[in-house]
Amino acid sequence: MDEQRKMYTGDWKxxxxxxxxxxxxxxxxxxxxxxxxxxxxxxxxxxxxxxNRQMHEGNWKCCECGGAINSLPFEPRDDSxxxxxxxxxx
Ligand SMILES: [Zn+2]
Ligand SMILES: [Zn+2]
Numbered sequence: 001m002d003e004q005r006k007m008y009t010g011d012w013k014x015x016x017x018x019x020x021x022x023x024x025x026x027x028x029x030x031x032x033x034x035x036x037x038x039x040x041x042x043x044x045x046x047x048x049x050x051x052n053r054q055m056h057e058g059n060w061k062c063c064e065c066g067g068a069i070n071s072l073p074f075e076p077r078d079d080s081x082x083x084x085x086x087x088x089x090x
Pocket of ligand 2: 088
């Protein structure tokens with residue numbers, strides 16, 4: 001059994017920072033070589049996506065302290081018992 005993941009070696013370039021990419025866990029589509037990302041940029045992109053993940057902007061009020069809530073990680077169905085981040089932690 002071959003437990004090692006096959007790596008493809010080649011001579012590509014990161015489309016974001018321009019760093020050389022010599023190994024990939026998949027065979028890249030030559031037509032999409034511009035979209036290749038080196039390991040660092042890939043990681044950065046992923047963490048950015050996580051941060052930007054579905055933040056809903058709005059104008060709500062905390063039911064505990066009355067403080068303003070401007071963004072939530074979810075779309076509130078019932079906004080009468082929303083809590084701001086501080087009160088939520090209590
Ligand atoms: Zn890069
Ligand atoms: Zn509050």
